[in-house]
Amino acid sequence: xxxxxxxxSAFLTLGILSFLYKDNPWYKLSEAVxxxxxxxxxxxxxxxxxxxxxFWDGWQDEPMLWVGAALGFLMLLRLVPRIxxxxxxxxxxxxxxxxxxxxxxxxxxxxxxxxxxxxxxxFSTSYAxxxxxxxxxxVGSLVIVVGTFTGLVYFYFxxxxxxxxxxxxxxxxxxxxxxxxxxxxxxxMSRMSLLIGRxxxxxxxxLGLIN
Amino acid sequence: MTxxxxxxxxxxxxxxxxxxxxxxxxxxxAAPAMWSRADGPDIVLAGSDSALVxxxxxxxxxxxxxxxDNGDALRLTWVPSIDDRLIDSKIIGYRVYRLAGTGExxxxxxxxxxxNQYLDETVLRDSVYSYYVSxxxxxxxFPSNRTAVISPQREWINLDRGYLFLIALAIAGAVIYYxxxxxxxxxxxxxxxxxxxxxxxxxxxxxxxxxxxxxxxxIHDMDDVQTLAALTILGRVSRTIADYESKIFMPVAxxxxxxxxxxxxxxxxxxxxxPDAYSDDMVNYITDEQFGYVAAVxxxxxxxxxxxxxxxxxxxxxxxxxxxxGNSVGAIQIAGTxxxxxxxxxxxxxxxxxxxxxxxxxxAYLSGEPRQLGSLKGQDVGxxxxxxxxxxxxxxxxxxxxxxxxxxxxxxxxxSVVFSxx
Numbered sequence: 246x247x248x249x250x251x252x253x254s255a256f257l258t259l260g261i262l263s264f265l266y267k268d269n270p271w272y273k274l275s276e277a278v279x280x281x282x283x284x285x286x287x288x289x290x291x292x293x294x295x296x297x298x299x300f301w302d303g304w305q306d307e308p309m310l311w312v313g314a315a316l317g318f319l320m321l322l323r324l325v326p327r328i329x330x331x332x333x334x335x336x337x338x339x340x341x342x343x344x345x346x347x348x349x350x351x352x353x354x355x356x357x358x359x360x361x362x363x364x365x366x367x368f369s370t371s372y373a374x375x376x377x378x379x380x381x382x383x384v385g386s387l388v389i390v391v392g393t394f395t396g397l398v399y400f401y402f403x404x405x406x407x408x409x410x411x412x413x414x415x416x417x418x419x420x421x422x423x424x425x426x427x428x429x430x431x432x433x434m435s436r437m438s439l440l441i442g443r444x445x446x447x448x449x450x451x452l453g454l455i456n
Numbered sequence: 457m458t459x460x461x462x463x464x465x466x467x468x469x470x471x472x473x474x475x476x477x478x479x480x481x482x483x484x485x486a487a488p489a490m491w492s493r494a495d496g497p498d499i500v501l502a503g504s505d506s507a508l509v510x511x512x513x514x515x516x517x518x519x520x521x522x523x524x525d526n527g528d529a530l531r532l533t534w535v536p537s538i539d540d541r542l543i544d545s546k547i548i549g550y551r552v553y554r555l556a557g558t559g560e561x562x563x564x565x566x567x568x569x570x571x572n573q574y575l576d577e578t579v580l581r582d583s584v585y586s587y588y589v590s591x592x593x594x595x596x597x598f599p600s601n602r603t604a605v606i607s608p609q610r611e612w613i614n615l616d617r618g619y620l621f622l623i624a625l626a627i628a629g630a631v632i633y634y635x636x637x638x639x640x641x642x643x644x645x646x647x648x649x650x651x652x653x654x655x656x657x658x659x660x661x662x663x664x665x666x667x668x669x670x671x672x673x674x675i676h677d678m679d680d681v682q683t684l685a686a687l688t689i690l691g692r693v694s695r696t697i698a699d700y701e702s703k704i705f706m707p708v709a710x711x712x713x714x715x716x717x718x719x720x721x722x723x724x725x726x727x728x729x730x731p732d733a734y735s736d737d738m739v740n741y742i743t744d745e746q747f748g749y750v751a752a753v754x755x756x757x758x759x760x761x762x763x764x765x766x767x768x769x770x771x772x773x774x775x776x777x778x779x780x781x782g783n784s785v786g787a788i789q790i791a792g793t794x795x796x797x798x799x800x801x802x803x804x805x806x807x808x809x810x811x812x813x814x815x816x817x818x819x820a821y822l823s824g825e826p827r828q829l830g831s832l833k834g835q836d837v838g839x840x841x842x843x844x845x846x847x848x849x850x851x852x853x854x855x856x857x858x859x860x861x862x863x864x865x866x867x868x869x870x871x872s873v874v875f876s877x878x
Contacts, residue, residue: 272755279747279751280751283743283748284748287745320715343679343680343684357620361872364853364871365850366858367850367854369858397839397842400812403833405648421811428800432800
């Protein structure tokens, strides 16, 4: 059974990789197996985690769970065309509640914390000594302050990017693009580790060519 | 006899007096131990007591409700044992015991020497608890007095976030003001966003080529604001598609997004006066599994060869795979996400990219609707506040640190209080 699972894994892995050449029946088969099994897996997982794990096991102790259950039931009314419009209510609830919930979270994490972290001294007596000594500390502070400020100017939508304002916004987009460049390289390296994992499986676990 | 009786009586009374004194002394000496037994647990020996070193227990142990939570935590504070201050202290740590109601003590945490607080996050709201803390040596435990019984409470309002609330109120006030202004008919300016200018052209191209438009709303659910922004843009895109009599296909990774997507497209087709052209098959659920979804969407791209691909919403490792496949089939691609790690891939592989907040601004820009425009302008007020605070903060901190100007330090302290998120 273990050998069968190993060969099946290798077969499906090569099937997905065959897409690099072009779309073909092998890829279509692997894709269908992947999609079908994962959809079934998620159905079972959500059923046991949410319906059974949360609602069925806890409805006696937590009356609020009935609200969730009722909203979930209303979603199912889509299946009845005559009253399907009721399914918009739970959707409206989710959208509204999500917006309200995230408003404060984003305000705290994306504005308050960012502003606090950006407030740095451009010159300081502490830059003369200690671990952050030297011009590097000054340049570092300047990059953070100028980059954040000009980035904010770029994302200001109420004024055309012209003149001095446009030039400041242009500096902002330079900072953003340099950041994206660094992020690109970093993320590509992490994606390579995924590829290495698959090649390690094929050459090591399956073919036994590497230890 | 009388003498004897009298002597016996005198001896007896003297013995009784001594006995009483001895009993009183013993009782006096034993009293603290008895009192402590009545109030707290016994000393617990681990093995032989021949080498027992007595340690002072912790004092001033207090259990209090953890403020501003859902009633699921209690906070214990105490003064560590005085023996903990010694350089060669015999204390190896502290053990926290909890009694639920009138139940048996249960050890819930072992803490290192020097600890003076513990947050118990395994309690149930409205249940009753008491605690004691034992000072641990190698061979024994020396328990403190028990706390009074306490019950964790839920608080509905977090007063620690008062300034956060005020800032939110200021931004919300600005939004309401601009919405009102826009509703009165005043034209609110919003600068051009390049990616959005291309939407009509991109849909027109799909119509001319007779190929469908593929709309991918990311892989997150309706509780992600990026998905909400994507669906708002979908409203405009599907309206244009309905006007041009083109075709749209939207594979999704979440069932709720499927439902919402169908609602949005249906509304657009109705608004365009073509409700008969709408079909539920335009939006299909694939799977919740990230790479299963990617495999399916890649397959759709190479088989259907869409003329235009929209990649708007929350994307993760699949962003480059999808964008590259779309590029390989020659589709014009308009992407947008607020995930900083994925934006570089979209910028590299797509024709137009909405960067971060441009995705959220897009819906207002596209619709020109007063409420959305007012909301966008209100958010700009928030950015102005942030820029001003950064300027003031940086100047204050620089002057305070470089030239020790106290006034600047005061400003800085005030800003720290206001912008603290606790």
